[in-house]
Amino acid sequence: MSNPDNGQAGRALTERELRSRRARNVALGLAIGALVILFYAVTIVKMGPGILSSSP
Amino acid sequence: MSFVTDEETLxxxxxxxxxxxxxxxxxxxxPRVMSLVVFTALAGLLIAxxxxxxxxxxxxxxSIAVGAGASGALNMWYDADIDALMTRTRTRAVPAGRIAPGEALAFGLILSIMSVITLGVVANLLAGALLAFTIFFYAVIYTMWLKRLTPQNIVIGGAAGALPPVVAYAAATGTVSIESFVLFAIIFIWTPPHFWALALVKSAEYGRAGVPMMPNVKGPARTRLEIVLYTLVLAPLGVAPWLMGFASGVYGGVAIVGGAAMLVCAARVYKIRAGASADRAAMQLFGVSIVYLFALFAVIVAERSLALFSAGWI
Known part of the structure; x- marks a missing residue:
């Protein structure tokens, strides 16, 4: 997807558009972070702490 | 994805x-539907x-909560045209133009797929399959098919809202049981009197939007009769968890008192048929039905949590 404010789209984003885009990005980052933590915790619970060991 | 593309073509x-x-x-x-789903699913987990x-x-x-939310997003994507016609729903993000329809669709589909896969991997395949069926039933069977076709829409579609305890029970045990189906049945039978009480008051709006709700199609008299009939089934059904031994006497007491309150409210809706007092009676039933269902599941969650705490599990 092209960057909407790099000139190709025809105009720069307004203050409100920039603010809402930043808020969406922060929310998306937090959601992905929470998902990573959840999957990590479930993996440790289901497979045990031994999964962290490199020995066979 | 942040373009509202329709405007670019002008x-x-x-x-x-x-x-x-x-x-x-x-x-x-x-989120309000999602919170009810979380609550009823938690009861399903705890009775396992x-x-x-x-x-x-x-x-x-x-996973169950996100799956329920995803089906809500798909519902709002598909129903944006009729949501725009009703005061209760016209400020929703899609009809108000804050989110493009395609974005709502993508959001719902991605969350649906992710929630089903996550539940399948984290719990088991049966739970994942049941969640997928729940989303499909709500988004396709109810939203796309039944809602605009028949006044029985919320009766049949109510199955989707009633399934979370069964999905959660399956997540905990890998199977389903009569206990989880009793919880399903309580929510399923509770749905018609709950929604038809609101539909009695909002029938003009539903009619304007072309949604065939019971009061618009069969008339308010038939709706009032069916509200009473469903409540007559619901009141004893609500007591079943106590009679079957998977809820305590405290639950039984709450279910009896709550069931009696539901019957009184339903009788008032049946009796008072005109004017502002009729609307008040309907909205009173609507409100009491929410408290009733919340109370039943709150008691199950509380007493099961207490038992787990006493046993040292939590």
């Missing part, structure tokens, strides 16, 4: 970019025999 128009806030996307998940690790239980509940 000659001379100013290119519009999304100004949707995270709260608009959160609202697409229908055996022990489920709290982290796995939490991940399962989150």
């Amino acid at each position: 000659p001379g128009s100013r290119i519009a970019y999304s100004v949707a806030e995270p709260k608009d996307y959160f609202a697409l998940l229908k 025999p055996g022990h489920m690790h709290p982290v796995v239980a939490l991940a399962s509940l989150i």
Whole structure:
């Protein structure tokens, strides 16, 4: 997807558009972070702490 | 994805970019419905025999909640045209133009797929399949098919809202049981009197939007009769968990008192048929039905949590 404010789209984003885009990005980052933590915790619970060991 | 592309095709128009806030996307998940789903699913988890690790239980509940929210987003995507015609729903993000329809569709589909896969991996395949069926039933069978076709829409579609305890029980045990189906049946039979009480008051709006709700199609008299009949089934059914031995006498007492209150409210709706007092009676039943269902599941959650705490599981 092209960057909407790099000139190709025809105009720069307004203050409100920039603010809402930043808020969406922060929310998306937090959601992905929470998902990573959840999957990590479930993996440790289901497979045990031994999964962290490199020995066979 | 943040373009509102429809406006880009208009000659001379100013290119519009999304100004949707995270709260608009959160609202697409229908958080109030989602909270009820979490609550009833938690009851389904807690009545299951055996022990489920709290982290796995939490991940399962989150998956079920997100799956329910995803079906809500798909519902709002498909129903944007009729949502725009009703005062109760016209400020939703899609009809109000804050989120483009395609974005709502993508949001719902991605969350649906992710929630089903997560529940399947974290809990088991049966639970994942049941969640997929629940989403399909709500988004396709109810929203796309029944809602605009028959006044029995919320009766049959209510199955989707009633399934979370069964999905959660399956997540905990890998199977389903008569206990989880009793919880399903309580929510299923509760749905018609709950929604038809609201539909009696909002029938003009539903009629304007072309949604065939019971009061518009069969008339208010038939709706009032069916509200009473469903409540007559619901009141004893609500007591079943106590009679079957998977809820305590405290639950039994709450279910009896709550069932009696539901019957009194339903009788008032049946008796008072005109004027503002008729609307008040209907809205009173609507409100009491929410408290009733909440109370039943709150008692189950509380006493099961207490038992787990006493046993040292939590």
